[in-house]
Amino acid sequence: xxxxxxxxxxxxxxxxxxxxxxxxxxxxxxxxxxxxxxxxxxxxxxxxxxxxxxxxxxxxxxxxxxxxxxxxxxxxxxxxxxxxxxxxxxxxxxxxxxxxxxxxxxxxxxxxxxxxxxxxxxxxxxxxxxxxxxxxxxxxxxxxxxxxxxxxxxxxxxxxxxxxxxxxxxxxxxxxxxxxxxxxxxxxxxxxxxxxxxxxxxxxxxxxxxxxxxxxxxxxxxxxxxxxxxxxxxxxxxxxxxxxxxxxxxxxxxxxxxxxxxxxxxxxxxxxxxxxxxxxxxxxxxxxxxxxxxxxxxxxxxxxxxx
Amino acid sequence: xxxxxxxxxxxxxxxxxxxxxxxxxxxxxxxxxxxxxxxxxxxxxxxxxxxxxxxxxxxxxxxxxxxxxxxxxxxxxxxxxxxxxxxxxxxxxxxxxxxxxxxxxxxxxxxxxxxxxxxxxxxxxxxxxxxxxxxxxxxxxxxxxxxxxxxxxxxxxxxxxxxxxxxxxxxxxxxxxxxxxxxxxxxxxxxxxxxxxxxxxxxxxxxxxxxxxxxxxxxxxxxxxxxxxxxxxxxxxxxxxxxxxxxxxxxxxxxxxxxxxxxxxxxxxxxxxxxxxxxxxxxxxxxxxxxxxxxxxxxxxxxxxxx
Numbered sequence: 001x002x003x004x005x006x007x008x009x010x011x012x013x014x015x016x017x018x019x020x021x022x023x024x025x026x027x028x029x030x031x032x033x034x035x036x037x038x039x040x041x042x043x044x045x046x047x048x049x050x051x052x053x054x055x056x057x058x059x060x061x062x063x064x065x066x067x068x069x070x071x072x073x074x075x076x077x078x079x080x081x082x083x084x085x086x087x088x089x090x091x092x093x094x095x096x097x098x099x100x101x102x103x104x105x106x107x108x109x110x111x112x113x114x115x116x117x118x119x120x121x122x123x124x125x126x127x128x129x130x131x132x133x134x135x136x137x138x139x140x141x142x143x144x145x146x147x148x149x150x151x152x153x154x155x156x157x158x159x160x161x162x163x164x165x166x167x168x169x170x171x172x173x174x175x176x177x178x179x180x181x182x183x184x185x186x187x188x189x190x191x192x193x194x195x196x197x198x199x200x201x202x203x204x205x206x207x208x209x210x211x212x213x214x215x216x217x218x219x220x221x222x223x224x225x226x227x228x229x230x231x232x233x234x235x236x237x238x239x240x241x242x243x244x245x246x247x248x249x250x251x252x253x254x255x256x257x258x259x260x261x262x263x264x265x266x267x268x269x270x271x272x273x274x275x276x277x278x279x280x281x282x283x284x285x286x287x288x289x290x291x292x293x294x295x296x297x298x299x300x301x302x303x304x305x306x307x
Numbered sequence: 308x309x310x311x312x313x314x315x316x317x318x319x320x321x322x323x324x325x326x327x328x329x330x331x332x333x334x335x336x337x338x339x340x341x342x343x344x345x346x347x348x349x350x351x352x353x354x355x356x357x358x359x360x361x362x363x364x365x366x367x368x369x370x371x372x373x374x375x376x377x378x379x380x381x382x383x384x385x386x387x388x389x390x391x392x393x394x395x396x397x398x399x400x401x402x403x404x405x406x407x408x409x410x411x412x413x414x415x416x417x418x419x420x421x422x423x424x425x426x427x428x429x430x431x432x433x434x435x436x437x438x439x440x441x442x443x444x445x446x447x448x449x450x451x452x453x454x455x456x457x458x459x460x461x462x463x464x465x466x467x468x469x470x471x472x473x474x475x476x477x478x479x480x481x482x483x484x485x486x487x488x489x490x491x492x493x494x495x496x497x498x499x500x501x502x503x504x505x506x507x508x509x510x511x512x513x514x515x516x517x518x519x520x521x522x523x524x525x526x527x528x529x530x531x532x533x534x535x536x537x538x539x540x541x542x543x544x545x546x547x548x549x550x551x552x553x554x555x556x557x558x559x560x561x562x563x564x565x566x567x568x569x570x571x572x573x574x575x576x577x578x579x580x581x582x583x584x585x586x587x588x589x590x591x592x593x594x595x596x597x598x599x600x601x602x603x604x605x606x607x608x609x610x611x612x613x614x
Contacts, residue, residue: 199506200605207610215601218594287525291598294522298507303514 001025001165004070004092005056006063008037010132011102012076014140017044017054018169027058027066034061036135046140049170069094072162075101078259079108079270086115093119098158100148102126104190104255105270106183107278109151121151122159123179125186144171149179184227185234189242190271192219194256195292198266199299204251213243215288222286226275229282260299268296308332308472311377311399312363313370315344317437318409319383320445322453324351324361325476326381334365334373341368343442353447356477376401379469382408385566386415386577393422400426405465407455409433411562412577413494414585416458416487428458429466430486432493451478456486491534492541496549497578499526501563502599505573506606511558520550522595529593533582536589567606575603 001024005016008028020026030037041055060066073092077083085101093099093116101112102124112121129142148163150156155175166173176182196208196216209216220239227234235241246252256266272293279286308331312323315335327333337344348362367373380399384390392408400406400423408419409431419428436449455470457463462482473480483489503515503523516523527546534541542548553559563573579600586593 196602196605199602200608203605203608203610207608208605211608212601212605215597218597287594288598290522290525291595292602294519295503295506295599295602298503298510298515298519301507301510301514301518303510 001072001161002068002070003027003072003074004066004068005029005074005076006089006092007075007077008033008042008056009076010130010138011126011128012074013042013054013132013138014044014046014128014130014144015074015076015102015126015146015166016056017042017052017138018049018171019165020054020056021052022165022169024165025057026054027060027068027070028056029060029063029066031061033132033135034059040136043137044140045138046144047142048144049140063089063091066092070097071158072098072100075099075103077103078265079103079105079267080265081269082265086111090115095119098122098156098162100124100159100162102146103270104186104267105274106187107274108183108270109180113151120156120158122148122156122162123151123183124148125179125182146171146173147176147179147182148173149176149182151179153177153180178232180230181227181232181234184223184230184232185238187227187271187275188220188223188234188238189246191223191275191289191292192216193246193252194254194266194271195268195296197254197257198260199292199295202257202261204253205246205249206251209243209246217243219288219292222279222284222289223275226279226282226284226286226289229284230278266296266300268293268300272296308379308468309375309377310334310379310381311373311375312336312381312383313396313399314382314384315340315349315363316383317439317445318433318435319381320349320361320439321351321353321435321437321447321451322383322409322433322473323363323381324349324359324445325356325478326472327361327363328359329472329476331472332364333361334367334375334377335363336367336370336373338368340439340442341366347443350444351447352445353451354449355451356447370396370398373399377404378465379405379407382406382410384410385572386410386412386574387572388576389572393418397422402426405429405463405469407431407466407469409453410577411493411497411574412581413490414581415490415577420458427463427465429455429463429469430458430490431455432486432489453478453480454483454486454489455480456483456489458486460484460487485539487537488534488539488541491530491537491539492545494534494578494582495527495530495541495545496553498530498582498596498599499523500553500559501561501573501578502575502603504561504564505567506599506602509564509568511560512553512556513558516550516553524550526595526599529586529591529596530582533586533589533591533593533596536591537585573603573607575600575607579603 100122
């Protein structure tokens, strides 16, 4: 099994390391940490799977240098406007390549389907807490579960094989015939908590929920309504479950808040902008989502004026 | 004309000084700057009216020390939950006292009417940019216009007399039979720009408008709808006028943003909370206002949890 990981950071480095541990030939495209990884590989420090050194088959600075035929491309970058996902991978996409993306957001499949109509496109969701703590060092702190499904809504043999290897590696990997629905499910949680953690000035999930549960529920409702309008009927108790499980979670600092604090681009468009655009396209009123989206755009604005 | 100014800061100190200049006996309740003002009075430095020294008739630290009968109480504090306006003034309210408040917000009249049913209650709006730049020193930077009207909707002889003195002092002071409507009018501007300047992380009005005009208009529309439901029919072009005049204004840092940056309590409840509550009471949907209001509450939250 030949795998090319594109975006070998906290997510891509970790999942690539798991596949390599099971015997896959895993190469990585690695930009910022190239020198370190080329020389020493990755150190993976996992709360549940121990510590090990992951030496990729090839460590490349650019996709231009990849001459092999990957069975799977694992695309693990953030989904942000400054990254053109199609351009990023296209030189390595061969007829037999499955394009697997482990990324956040809703409605992020179409551009890959359009660009690579003859390839298997596999949508992947990760529930994981992992950080790149220094060049080539990845700390896996909690969770790790994956869900994969082919687009538009099946599970190919090749996708199942990939899931099997992940399961053998020690994390849980499900396959789903409803992966698009699973993305909307995840968005029910992401749409309120990610932006509110930023707009509130740095609150943890529990404070947001304790103080504005009714408001959080209104946002979740709008996501559910949009999901339904796009043909994805979420379970009727999904909001209650999200609320109660968030009360039960340890106070959590969202990924958007971590990005904001580190002055990195947030996944506002993938998570929030795409949901709002879907709502507008399907004529589903979503004023609360629109409000948060507008405020997130203001939040990152470079002022053009001063008094 | 005997006037007692309560809350003698940038607003109360300035307007009190104008009345004193016209011969009124103006006393002030002055807490934080008491020593300075008691000894030296106020220095008023006005962009349009020059610089002068305002020596109040009496400078008092507490309303308990005021033994005179004021014709007018000028209440100029911020409207925030930690200030009980009724308690603050009641010891100085005599049967003949007109209670004039120059304060921000909508639906802030009722508590004064209820507490002082036999007194004239005069609602005042100031369009002014003035700052207390050090103890006893007030810088008047721009504008200065006042509008007064008795509650519920007339202009008494005494109110007209007060307005006349202000007009003689060099600023413009209008009287209105529709002062409650005028408050909603002002709220059309305040409701979007004040909170968004804070939630955006410090943007000036022009940046907010340039980037999110459609969103600003939606918020304004909800305020107009609520105003109409409360019986205050604003002019049909009020939103267009607010938008175009804000484009024409110099980039402006809102009072809420100044308060937030100085870690002072913001007038969120008076401006936004009262509007949302009026909307809920009148069954007017206002999801954008509710969103901003919820976010402003999160923004000032002291976190109870850390990870």
